[in-house]
Amino acid sequence: MKSENKTCQNCKQQFIIEPDDFNFYKKMDVSLPTFCPQCRYQRRLANRNEWHLYQRTCDFTGEIIVSIYRDEAPFPVYKQDVWKSDKWDAVTYGREFDFSRPFFEQFKELRDVVPHLALVNSNSVNSQYSNQSQDNKDCYMVSATGDSEKCMYGNWYQLGCYLCADCYNLEACELCYECLNCARCFSCAFSQDCYDCSYAYFSKDCRGCDSVFGCIGLRNKKYCFFNKQLSKEEYQKRVQSFSWSHEAITKVRKTARKLWMSSPYKFYHGNKNKNSSGDYLESTKSTRLSFNCRHNEDTAYLQDAWQIKDCLDMTEILDAELSYETQGCAHLNRCVGLRSCWTLTDCYYCDLCFTGSYLFGCMGLKQKQYCILNKQYLKEEYFDLRDKIISHMKRTGEWGEFFPSDMSPFAYNESVLQDYFPLTQKEAQQKGYTWYNRGSRDYKIDMIGSQLPRTIQEVNQKVLHATIQCVTQEDSKTKKKYPLCTTAFKFTSLELTFYKKMNLPLPRKCFPCRRQDRFALRNPRKLWHRACQCIGERSNNKVYTNAAKHFHGSDHCPSEFETTYSPERKEVVYCEKCYQQEVA
Helix, strand or coil: CCCEEEECCCCCCEEEECHHHHHHHHHHCCCCCCCCHHHHHHHHHCCCCCCCCEEEECCCCCCEEEECCCCCCCCCEECHHHHCCCCCCHHHHCCCCCCCCCHHHHHHHHHCCCCEECCCEECCECCCCCECEECCECCEEEECCECCECCEEEEEEECCCECCECCEEEECCEEEECCEEEECCEEEECCECCECCEEEECCECCECCEEEECCECCECCEEEECCEECCHHHHHHHHHCCCCCHHHHHHHHHHHHHHHHCCCEECCCEECCECCCEEEEECCEEEECEEEEECCEEEEEEEEEEEEEEEEEEEEEEEEECCEEEEEEEEEECCEEEECCEEEEEEEEEECCEEEEEEECCECCECCEEEECCEECCHHHHHHHHHHHHHHHHHHCCCCCCCCHHHCCCCHHHCCHHHHCCCCHHHHHHCCCCCCCCCCCCCCCCEEHHHCCCCHHHCCHHHHHCCEECHHHCCHHHHHHCCCCCCEECCCHHHHHHHHHHCCCCCCCCHHHHHHHHHCCCCCCCCEEEECCCCCCCCCCCCCCCHHHCCCCCCCCCCEEEECCCCCCCCCEECHHHHHCCCC
């Protein structure tokens, strides 16, 4: 079967349906997509709020709780232990399907009356400000985090992280600060793409290293300072002389980035991948246009999805097979159009449903079978009605599409759309999205961020009770760059313990501003076709150290690839073979 060009009904750009996609759509019996892959991704993100938390009333107990939903949400919101209890039953909200109306219209009416879960945070202890997370202990302000303890201010802490703060995408790390995409690291700060490292500071793309400072591309090295090998004594002397003040950290980060930019970059981040494209991939096979994915096979258009087989168009998913257009789910088999669901089989267009099978258009069900729009049916009745509804949705053009963005319970700037595809209020509203402006925060400020002590040694306990004004509020030009700023913040006792243990100065920005800075360091989730920039020794252009030893000799490298490094960027990008010749 040949590929087919189509025009996205949303952005009006051309996109391609590949032969493998046709086979999948036929297998799943879903209609061909009318949105391009990027617009499909945006539609899923519009239904996900990770960071915007509100104090509101639990509509069951009357208690003040923390929730991802504002008080003015049209539906009731229950705190977690009540929502998961047998004190209520979502089947009581069941209704008949009306074949004279579109499916999504009827589903929205159901969703607007069924109680919602305040936060999706399962089996966690003392982690009430954690969202889309599970199996954590003593964590604070984390999202998409699992099996971690005493972690703060970040997302994707996974597989046993301990006492880490202000990080993104860590696996089995301990005592890490401002690190991105690291695994099995200990006591590291301001580092990226490092694995199996200890005491790595201001370093990038290092593996198996111990005690490195300002380095890039090292393998199994010790006592290196800006990629220069030192003796243990000389290295320790230099690091101990570093003041760890805000000014010193800002200066050394700039110096480190200059060194980073002088080294070649592999065209993608990852390893053990076969016939795959995207970025941050590990142990994948036949995985196309996917990002932050591991142990996937025969998949495409996935983001933050691990242990997936034979699926398309999934975002924030763990363990799924033969499923399509889902977001924020785990343990799925043969499912289409799900949001925030766990352990489902043969389910379609459901939201907040847990441990069930054969559900269609359901909301808030637990341990149920053979339900449509939350109404219970006999097995034979269910299958007969389900097939009729699918035929109806094919006629209305809804079958195979994810929930429309205008059905989202979140405004554009509340959803993670604003993280990956930032817009101004005017731009978002012109595209038909809603926007939410919080009321003014009338905090009583005790101290402004720039007045915080330069080093952690100068900090006293008074800081623990102070309300700090974020430094981005002190300058009108800077303020405009951080639209999600909370304007003020406080420190917790766990934070102070962490900063003292790491010998780090207190941050001067609020968490949303720090998170925005961290997001700016990541490559976009978009691919460009490029050629390897390795240059042979006969060229008049820059030659890297080992260029003549590359597989292509002194000629230009013939390799081409898809990469998240756009042609306008300054990094020099290599294919994998040439890159491996450069790392030390």
